Amino acid sequence: MKISEIMSGNVCVVAPDDRLSHAATLMAEHDVGSLPVGEDQRLVGFLTDRDIAVRxxxxxxxxDARVREVMSTEVKYCFDDDDVDHVAMNMADLEVRRLPVVNRDKRLVGIVSLGNFAQSGERGASQDLLEGVAARH
Incomplete structure (x- = not known):
């Protein structure tokens, strides 16, 4: 199974110069804990609710602070045609609960999260991912 089959495709994106208040409002409206940061149709960062709180x-x-002041600029991602098991192992190794999904032109096409894996029916991939992100730090 490919990631494109389980990812969430309707993704809200913020710009680096957007205010944090705008980003937080979008997170609340869409009931998400993170947003990709895009500029000129490219993925340039990732912002989480934890970034807003901690950073x-x-x-x-x-x-009124700008997204670019607290976003993560080292963005990990996967490709939409990657195998579900491969992405689950990668996410477990990285200890992340979600990853942006890009196409081969590196254009953002979705996000895959722990929840997507849980609902996918891919039990092995879900278990590997859960064990990786739930590991003690």
């Missing part, structure tokens, strides 16, 4: 609020930055 922004803990440093005294407010809602």
């Amino acid at each position: 922004a609020v803990a440093r005294g930055l407010g809602g």
Whole structure:
């Protein structure tokens, strides 16, 4: 099974110069804990609710701060034609719960999360991923 078969394809994206308050509002409206950051149709970062709490609020930055000030710029991703088992093992090794999905032109086409794996019916991949992200740090 390919990642494109289980990923979430309707992805909300923020820009690096968007305000954190806008990003937080989008997260609340879409009930998500992370957003890809795009610029000129390219994936340039990733913003999580934890980034807002730990990198922004803990440093005294407010809602007017820009996404680029706290986003992660080292973005891990997978390809839409990657095998589900391969991506699950990669996510487990990276200890991440979600990954952006890009096509071979590196254009964002979706996000795959632990929840997508759980609903996929791929029990082995789901178990490997769960064990990887639930490992003690």
